[in-house]
Amino acid sequence: MWLYSLIWGSALLSLVDATEVVVVTVATERTEGLKRFLRSAERHGIDVQVYGLDEDWKGGDTRIEQGGGQKIRILRRELEKYADKKDTIILFTDAYDVIWANGLDAVIDRFIDHYSNLRVLFGAEPFCWPKKELAIEYPLVEFGKRFLNSGLFMGYAPEIYRMLSLKEVEDKDDDQLYFTMIYLDEQLRKELKMGLDSISRIFQNLNGVQEDVKLEFDGEGSASVLNTPYNTHPILIHGNGDSKMYLNYLSNYVGEWNVENGCVRCEERRKMEIEDEAAEESSGLPTLSLAVFVSSTPFLEEVLKALSAQDYPKSKIHLFIYNSQPFHLETVSKWAESQKGEFISRTIINVDMETGEREARQMTLESMVTRGSEYLFIINGDIYLQREEALRELVKKSLFYDTSILSPILNQPGKLFSNFWGAIAENGFYARSEDYIDIVNGNRIGLWNVPFVSSPLLIKGELVKEIAPTRPFHYSKDLDPDMSFALYARHKGHFLHVTNEDTDGFLVVSEEFVDDLQKGRLHTEMWQIFANRWLWEQRYLHEDYVKILNGPVEEVPMPCTDVYDYALLSPRFCAELIEEMEHFGEWSDGSNSDRRLAGGYENVPTRDIHMNQVGFEREWLFFIDEYVRPMQEKIFVGYFKKPIESHMMFVVRYKPEEQSSLRPHHDASTFSIDIALNQRGVDFEGGGVRYVRYNCTVPADEVGHTMMFPGRLTHLHEGLPTTKGTRYILVSFINP
Numbered sequence: 136m137w138l139y140s141l142i143w144g145s146a147l148l149s150l151v152d153a154t155e156v157v158v159v160t161v162a163t164e165r166t167e168g169l170k171r172f173l174r175s176a177e178r179h180g181i182d183v184q185v186y187g188l189d190e191d192w193k194g195g196d197t198r199i200e201q202g203g204g205q206k207i208r209i210l211r212r213e214l215e216k217y218a219d220k221k222d223t224i225i226l227f228t229d230a231y232d233v234i235w236a237n238g239l240d241a242v243i244d245r246f247i248d249h250y251s252n253l254r255v256l257f258g259a260e261p262f263c264w265p266k267k268e269l270a271i272e273y274p275l276v277e278f279g280k281r282f283l284n285s286g287l288f289m290g291y292a293p294e295i296y297r298m299l300s301l302k303e304v305e306d307k308d309d310d311q312l313y314f315t316m317i318y319l320d321e322q323l324r325k326e327l328k329m330g331l332d333s334i335s336r337i338f339q340n341l342n343g344v345q346e347d348v349k350l351e352f353d354g355e356g357s358a359s360v361l362n363t364p365y366n367t368h369p370i371l372i373h374g375n376g377d378s379k380m381y382l383n384y385l386s387n388y389v390g391e392w393n394v395e396n397g398c399v400r401c402e403e404r405r406k407m408e409i410e411d412e413a414a415e416e417s418s419g420l421p422t423l424s425l426a427v428f429v430s431s432t433p434f435l436e437e438v439l440k441a442l443s444a445q446d447y448p449k450s451k452i453h454l455f456i457y458n459s460q461p462f463h464l465e466t467v468s469k470w471a472e473s474q475k476g477e478f479i480s481r482t483i484i485n486v487d488m489e490t491g492e493r494e495a496r497q498m499t500l501e502s503m504v505t506r507g508s509e510y511l512f513i514i515n516g517d518i519y520l521q522r523e524e525a526l527r528e529l530v531k532k533s534l535f536y537d538t539s540i541l542s543p544i545l546n547q548p549g550k551l552f553s554n555f556w557g558a559i560a561e562n563g564f565y566a567r568s569e570d571y572i573d574i575v576n577g578n579r580i581g582l583w584n585v586p587f588v589s590s591p592l593l594i595k596g597e598l599v600k601e602i603a604p605t606r607p608f609h610y611s612k613d614l615d616p617d618m619s620f621a622l623y624a625r626h627k628g629h630f631l632h633v634t635n636e637d638t639d640g641f642l643v644v645s646e647e648f649v650d651d652l653q654k655g656r657l658h659t660e661m662w663q664i665f666a667n668r669w670l671w672e673q674r675y676l677h678e679d680y681v682k683i684l685n686g687p688v689e690e691v692p693m694p695c696t697d698v699y700d701y702a703l704l705s706p707r708f709c710a711e712l713i714e715e716m717e718h719f720g721e722w723s724d725g726s727n728s729d730r731r732l733a734g735g736y737e738n739v740p741t742r743d744i745h746m747n748q749v750g751f752e753r754e755w756l757f758f759i760d761e762y763v764r765p766m767q768e769k770i771f772v773g774y775f776k777k778p779i780e781s782h783m784m785f786v787v788r789y790k791p792e793e794q795s796s797l798r799p800h801h802d803a804s805t806f807s808i809d810i811a812l813n814q815r816g817v818d819f820e821g822g823g824v825r826y827v828r829y830n831c832t833v834p835a836d837e838v839g840h841t842m843m844f845p846g847r848l849t850h851l852h853e854g855l856p857t858t859k860g861t862r863y864i865l866v867s868f869i870n871p
């Protein structure tokens with residue numbers, strides 16, 4: 136209880152001297168909304184009496200139907216003790232969808248300043264609810280909203296108690312209708328001195344006026360709420376009706392986020408962690424059900440590898456994999472095999488078991504309950520968790536923030552596309568919130584209550600237990616399972632929190648991959664250099680390349696005059712390119728006539744396949760421009776041409792029984808690259824390139840290394856005979 140001693144103008148002193156204010160609410164469940172409400176009260180030093188906790192709620196689902204009479208009955212019971220206290224002010228607020236934007240001092244100041252003629256004050260709203268036809272009976276207001284909302288009210292204890300006890304009310308009756316009928320009775324209205332806070336000096340009901348109510352930052356960077364038409368800064372903000380999402384948005388800032396200092400709770404958590412280093416002990420981490428959902432996404436190998444590299448004890452994890460793609464079968468089973476025995480348990484569901492994704496997601500909930508894990512972590516196959524501490528830190532955040540559902544914000548590298556939505560349009564799909572770009576770009580860092588997040592989801596075990604029987608992924612069969620889950624959470628008042636305090640990883644881009652899969656290639660990821668460049672580099676760029684590029688030019692080997700030789704592509708790229716070429720199979724016949732060329736004539740023919748024949752021209756040009764050109768500029772100083780051009784890019788096949796060598800020739804290029812794709816002594820014997828003018832031979836047998844040399848005039852060269860097996864090289868004539 137809070138004692139309000141007013142130091143005030145003497146004229147008013149008698150009115151409010153030592154006025155006692157009792158803040159009350161009714162809540163039968165300890166929902167996240169209630170916790171948020173109490174936290175926001177605490178931030179303003181307000182003590183709240185919570186009535187009805189853990190009683191059975193019989194007042195109906197007030198989200199979708201009328202109800203709430205039970206609220207009145209509980210209040211009547213609890214407030215009886217104040218019935219005679221004429222100097223006591225009772226302030227009632229709903230519990231699950233209300234936050235404080237200011238403290239009690241401000242409430243009392245304004246109540247006394249503006250409503251000294253009243254004994255009971257209700258919040259107002261633009262809708263006459265629940266009985267529209269009562270609208271005409273409402274007294275007119277000069278300015279502001281005309282209709283009563285029962286989620287927020289205050290007044291002197293005797294009048295409040297009398298109002299609560301005037302009529303019989305059933306648990307299932309509508310509480311707003313109860314108060315409305317009293318207010319509309321002119322006699323009672325006058326006796327009780329009832330009025331409405333029509334211009335939101337104290338009470339802001341958000342439904343229907345979201346456009347009018349804005350977030351505002353003061354000179355110190357603190358967030359407050361501004362009602363723009365009335366130019367008021369309301370104190371209690373109520374997300375009634377359809378405005379819950381908007382309240383969630385406001386509640387991310389009001390009392391929780393500051394322009395200067397950022398996220399208040401994040402700071403509290405960091406301080407706590409510094410003090411409590413014992414929390415670092417991994418033995419203290421909760422048990423986890425880890426559910427991986429694999430669909431058509433590239434670089435699954437890397438994704439799974441990053442997952443097993445997570446710094447979370449596998450002895451605390453039950454693993455569950457659902458794979459909907461036959462072509463991922465091998466990757467998934469290989470990975471699962473490599474992890475054998477490390478997890479507490481493993482369940483793998485492949486497509487052939489004909490379990491729909493929605494059903495499989497439901498199964499993860501149920502099996503988590505059976506296994507009794509403390510947390511469920513659901514992650515899709517397009518989530519690359521780069522930071523090894525990601526999962527462990529997320530669990531610790533969830534424990535500290537006491538979230539039911541928490542996700543790290545992840546986006547496609549360099550793009551605004553992410554795994555959450557800041558707002559939802561009326562059609563139920565994506566809408567961009569005011570703060571979306573700032574959050575995705577990391578200009579605003581914190582913990583955000585949002586209307587949708589797809590994956591990953593860290594869900595508290597207690598919540599899973601509660602919701603599993605009601606099948607949240609089946610909640611709306613018209614929506615994708617993740618959207619269905621989010622809709623369910625919104626309707627049931629479970630908050631979806633996301634955090635961008637750390638950069639935990641990114642989203643793998645899958646859109647192009649799905650199309651590329653139709654093209655019958657063996658190694659679709661090779662074509663992913665645009666969509667998923669970082670992952671492409673991890674897989675296909677030679678591991679020594681960056682070191683050579685950034686090192687001194689003297690360290691680039693030069694086996695013959697002006698012939699440089701350096702690591703460019705990974706052995707895996709080379710092997711997969713050979714497989715793609717053989718899979719395509721249309722090698723040229725080695726004659727002078729070549730329909731693929733503009734003139735139809737090839738002076739120095741080889742057995743080859745051009746990059747454009749396998750649809751790899753655009754990708755390969757980009758590769759040369761991004762990875763070869765910088766080496767050229769470093770070595771052959773002063774020559775600059777961007778982007779590079781190349782019309783001759785091809786893989787050559789040498790074998791004794793077909794074409795084993797190539798006579799001396801000049802390339803039609805400013806410079807050329809010639810990349811060894813396979814291994815002498817393993818795949819072939821012989822080979823190598825001899826530069827005639829210098830009588831110098833390069834063995835050219837390090838897989839993935841390229842020779843780079845001037846094309847015309849100086850570097851007449853010949854391909855030496857391959858004597859056994861098959862030798863493959865990748866050649867490009869650059870800047871013809």
Ligand SMILES: *[C@@H]1O[C@H](CO)[C@@H](O)[C@H](O)[C@H]1NC(C)=O
Binds near residue numbers: 830
């Ligand atoms: C070319 O080099 C080879 C091997 O190093 C040597 O045997 C040969 O005599 C050289 N030829 C000329 C014309 O210098």
